[in-house]
Amino acid sequence: MYAQEVKSTGEAVKSLKEMSPEERAFQEKIDAGVKIEPKDWMPEGYRKTLIRQISQHAHSEIVGELPEGNWITRAPTLERKAILLAKVQDEAGHGLYLYCAAETLGVSRDEMTEQLLSGKAKYSSIFNYPTLTWADIGAIGWLVDGAAIMNQVPLQRCSYGPYSRAMIRICKEESFHQRQGYAIMMQLMKGDAAQREMAQDALNRWWWPSLMMFGPSDADSVHSAQSMAWKIKQNTNDELRQKFVDQTVPQAEFIGLKIPDPDLKWNEEKGGYDFGEIDWNEFHEVLKGNGPCNKERMEARRKAWNDGAWFRDGLMAHAKKRAAKKIAAE
Numbered sequence: 001m002y003a004q005e006v007k008s009t010g011e012a013v014k015s016l017k018e019m020s021p022e023e024r025a026f027q028e029k030i031d032a033g034v035k036i037e038p039k040d041w042m043p044e045g046y047r048k049t050l051i052r053q054i055s056q057h058a059h060s061e062i063v064g065e066l067p068e069g070n071w072i073t074r075a076p077t078l079e080r081k082a083i084l085l086a087k088v089q090d091e092a093g094h095g096l097y098l099y100c101a102a103e104t105l106g107v108s109r110d111e112m113t114e115q116l117l118s119g120k121a122k123y124s125s126i127f128n129y130p131t132l133t134w135a136d137i138g139a140i141g142w143l144v145d146g147a148a149i150m151n152q153v154p155l156q157r158c159s160y161g162p163y164s165r166a167m168i169r170i171c172k173e174e175s176f177h178q179r180q181g182y183a184i185m186m187q188l189m190k191g192d193a194a195q196r197e198m199a200q201d202a203l204n205r206w207w208w209p210s211l212m213m214f215g216p217s218d219a220d221s222v223h224s225a226q227s228m229a230w231k232i233k234q235n236t237n238d239e240l241r242q243k244f245v246d247q248t249v250p251q252a253e254f255i256g257l258k259i260p261d262p263d264l265k266w267n268e269e270k271g272g273y274d275f276g277e278i279d280w281n282e283f284h285e286v287l288k289g290n291g292p293c294n295k296e297r298m299e300a301r302r303k304a305w306n307d308g309a310w311f312r313d314g315l316m317a318h319a320k321k322r323a324a325k326k327i328a329a330e
Ligand code: BYC
Pocket: 006, 007, 008, 052, 053, 056, 057, 058, 060, 061, 062, 064, 065, 091, 122, 123, 124, 125, 126, 144, 145, 148, 151, 212, 213, 214, 215, 216, 220, 221, 222, 223, 224, 227, 233, 237, 287
């Protein structure tokens, strides 16, 4: 089994001239738009980068069930409860496709879980914030899933086949998630003053953390250059963040919400919004484990893993018994 260490590759991007013949052939394949499949030769850095990104993406989907799952029992109507239940189940499904895609690179599900629980592997910073009111469920769907789609649509064209194919299905579902979130916000904004205030308060708390989802600014991004050369990423973090702001501001205005950023201003020349400085200190603190809900989220995942031990043991015992029977029959 390929033992993964989740850490930055930190390698400078090699030019074609500096590459070995194998690396050059690989890069030429990528440049020609040919997908890389699990049994193809690939540089170790490519494999490591994909395991890091796909496994962290999978962990984010699974941990991401927790803030919204918190509201399933308190959804305001039966219809909203059914929709939220379906959405949270979709996130579990996304996690599973992604773990399977990562497994094709030679890392086991147990190894990936161990890396999450030991803190070696990250998950998205956004899921370390609490869901205090029903409007937070609207804000998550609208902003968090909206940011996720912005980031994930280009990942459908990722050079690694299994990741790219998983993203196609995930994006279809994320699009429904984004709409259900916006529909909640729209409904609240048609409500009374207290409901409108609740929606505005949710936007105030989720706006900046949603912008942080895109990762550090391009100047500080460790992996972007190499990941873009390998066509794992198609866009930089800042490019996608800008697209998200440009798409979301008119949506807020349309329903009467105000983006909590005094520096937000349309820039005619660039054809996009200028926006205020992100609090990178907060981002780094959340990544270090000091966000409002980091401890709670990890405890929930640790408990789920421990509680499921009997089930995994049962499955293994069954699989071993079947394998022994098959060998005996041959
Ligand atoms: N949070 O060099 P960079 C969802 C880390 S789930 C935490 O720019 P990269 C949903 C980064 O990992 C959405 N860590 O990295 C689910 C790296 O650290 P390591 C999740 C972050 O990989 C349920 C370091 O910072 N989406 O939608 O080139 C309900 C330097 O960054 C974050 C994905 O995972 C962050 N926000 O670019 C609702 C998408 N940002 O690994 C919704 C797939 C950065 O060296 N991932 N870091 O220890 C990606 O596209 C890229 O990995 C990122 C970062 C754009 C996130």
